[in-house]
Amino acid sequence: MTDAVMELWSGARAARDPAWVRRQLLEAGRTLFAMYGYAHTGVEDLCAAAHxxxxxxxxxxxxxxxxxxxxxxxxxxxxxxASETELSAEGIETCPTEERVNRLFDAYVKAVTKDPRDARVAFVEVLGVSREMEEHLTMWRSVWVEFLTQEAERARLRGHGVDNNLAVVVKVLTRSVDELLAHHGRRPRQVPPEWLTSEFTRLSMAMIGPAGVGPAEPADSSV
Structure with a gap:
């Protein structure tokens, strides 16, 4: 290869759109981390796969x-x-609590498991990486704790016997969701998203408790 051709080739590489490079690397990471594991994938592997x-x-x-x-x-x-969008969906404010919980989890589960690689990377490969990664996961858990606490408070107002210590209930639920999604991500044949939604709803309702302690559910939930 002549010096002129080499110079042109180097210039073409330097001119590559950084956004394209970033997308290529993220896609390579999504694939390689899911297939071989984060611990067994090096920078050179990522670059080769991303070209x-x-x-x-x-x-x-x-x-x-x-x-x-x-x-x-x-x-x-x-x-x-996805969950926040569902909060604005038709009928979400008037439906029974169990249906509301099911709808919110259904939106979430479909969003995070649509690509099997995402489920593996986000709920399995991030575990045990470093203290900094654990702090990052803790930050995200706090976001979900706030979201679910608001939902638990709403359930309490609708007459459900939510435990007085909402923080404990919600933290246990958040951890349970993470563990089930990790279980989903680890399996060669991942469990159906519908099963995850059903299980999350069952756990939530068990922790929320039955209705009848405070203000009752609306008599006609379709209104």
Whole structure:
């Protein structure tokens, strides 16, 4: 290859759109982390799969872990937005509590398990990576604790016997959701999303408790 051709090739690589490079690397991470595991995937592996150079990786990400964090954030944000969107859906404010809980979890589960690789990366490969990663996961759990606490408070107002210590109830539920999704992500044949939704709803209603302690459910939930 002549010097002129080499110069053109180097210029073409330098001109590559950083957004494209980033997308390529994220997609490579999604695939390789899910297939081989985070611990067994190096920067060179990611670059080879993404068809980019190592220097391009270093331009976009501080480390391999930074790429993993971005992948996790994509999944977590998608799940949260799906649940928040469902809160604005028709009939959500008037339906019985169990139906409401089922709908919120159904939206979340469909969003985070649509791509089997996402479920594996976000709920299995992020575990035990580092103290910094655990702190990041804890931050996200606090977001979900706040969201679910609001739902538990709402259930209490509708007459459900929610335990006085909502913080404990919600933290247990949040951990249970994480553990079941990790179980889902680890299985060669992942359990159906419908089963996850059903199980999350069952756990939630068991923790929320039966109605009849405070203000009752609306007599006609269709209004």
């Amino acid at each position: 980019v150079e190592v220097w391009e990786f270093k331009r976009e990400f501080e480390s391999r872990e930074a790429l993993l964090v971005d992948l996790y954030d994509e999944v977590a944000t998608r799940g949260m937005r």
